[in-house]
Amino acid sequence: MKLVRFMNNRAPSNKRYQPTEYEHAANCATHALWIIPSIVGGILLYLLSDDHWEEISAWLYGAGLSSLFIISTVFHTVSWKKSHLRSVEHCFHKCDRMVIYFFIAASYTPWLTLRDLGPWAAHMRWVVWVMASGGTAYVFFFHERFKVVELICYIAMGVFPALVILSMADRSGLCELLVGGGCYVLGMAFFKSDGIVPFAHAIWHLFVAMGAGIHYYAIWKYLYTPVNQPTSTAR
Template identity: 35%
Template sequence: MLIAKAANSCQYLSAKIYGASLILLFTVSFCYHLAEYIPFNTMTLNLCHRMDRAMIYVFISANYYPWVLLLELPRDSWVTHLSWGIWVLAFLGITYQQIFHEKYKLIEVTLYLIVGALPGLVLQHTIDEVEGFIEMAIGGLLYIVGVGFFRSDGKIPFAHAIWHVHVVAASTCHFYAVHRYLLGRTNLPEGLHCQSI
């Protein structure tokens, strides 16, 4: 749906990266949860768990990618570096997560929230009245509320399942925003980074 709606090469690239990350997130998550119920060896389960956690960072960055690539950000500002900065944040988060896997869970969750919220806060204060930001904000709020259940796994009945419901609802909001407001439109100002694509 995303690729079919893309109106130019920049939108096409955004659709591919965002769409691929969406598919990978749910595929890797499915494989990890399947591995928990099938008697795989500990090494396989650990690998699936690490991949599942790493995909969260990739997905967060891919969520922002269409916005920073397709919108016209202020020139001569550090904000223009968000298109690669979000991936640096993801790389740093994945590196930390792989080194200290499940050792400092509160720090890990805090990093997810920082990597997830920081680009959104920057974009919100940089670009005025961009359609779709309400849906992005609602999705972000759903993720944040869901994190409470993620942290309550084992304490609240079905907390992990409730976390996944929040993930599906939030990713649906973000998908709608990207599909409805960014792709297929020729009246959007061309983002600074799109001009070289």
């Protein structure tokens, strides 16, 4: 029996799912809770930085992490109270999709910048940002037109740069990276389950928060904690 109070009917493929009041509240809360911790976490990494490259990596990563939670929360709040804000809602929906590309690139940046890479692999430091720019442009011009293509773009953006990380000589933190990535992959099952599983999108948010938290821990422990920092690193 469908839980009418907590879940609406599944939307047609050409329309967006309309959450219930409870689902709207859960969608807002599950990312709003992480805004302050993400800002504090980014500042902490910046304060732990010992050189210019660590500062840049901390700034980009902190900006990507906090932007993900801030924009997601704003979008879901506007979507919840959208009676006279349809154009604003559409704008923030685009931003919510665009920031995912920025967040993925920002999450890879500390690893690609602060770890020694081979000559070919080093190019991935800027390739991830080219990919993020391409994904952002795709959302701007084709937002919600080809949902499967958009999903494939996110998966490619998340997986392709990881091939470089697997080739690093120093593989400390790899376990945490795989576990965090697994959280995102498992969460995607709920990302496409609105109207099938109650609070599916909020559950997806929780998986995102878990994945981001595990990845943050790995960055803090293996790239910014002094005892784990290498004596010399080629940038």
